[in-house]
Amino acid sequence: MTQFVLAAVLGTLFALGTFLVLRRDVVRVVWGVTIISQSANVYLVTMGGLSGGVPVLGHGGHGGGHAVTDPLVQALVLTAIVIGFGTTAFALVLTYRVYQEHGTIDLLELGEKA
Template sequence: MTAVVLAAVVGALFALGTFLLLRRDLIRVVWGLAIISQAANVYLLAMGGITEGTAETVPVLEGHGHDIHVPVGIADPLVQALVLTAIVIGFGMTAFALVLSYRVYEEHDTLDVSELGDRE
């Protein structure tokens, strides 16, 4: 059941991001890129494994370096670390793109992408 909900959420986020990406307003294009980025993060988290329970119930590392294995009930922490990094970078890039959009508006008095392409 959880996989179906996550697949629907990822699909809806990608659809919404694509819809916004195809708009004429530059701000909506930026938000479309941000939503697609977050949809990719949700997808990576879903593929990393979602488990119930806590990590304290099962030891992650057993032995002293020669017999190490990860139990089946534990989600992969590497995926979570990579997604956390992607969220921070995505936030910074979205803020930068919004500042650039403001600068475009100051220079051209419009945020319409089709009008910006027609100017020389």
């Protein structure tokens, strides 16, 4: 049941991102790309699974011997989140500059002016 809910949430996020990418407003396109990239990060974390190993502190009796999540996936996703944040901020600043120069952020109007 949990896998079905997870699949439904991820599918909804990807659908929302795709919907926003297909809009005429540049800001919505940027947010659509951001939602798609973050939903891909959620997918990677959830599919990282359990490594089956015991944490280092588990040997002293503090960890309880439970399986742990693979830290490599978490490190890669954390890096992707930071890079995605910087890329989104840069894209929004570029969108603001386009608005200052052309007076619009509608993709069709920008295509006609070019």
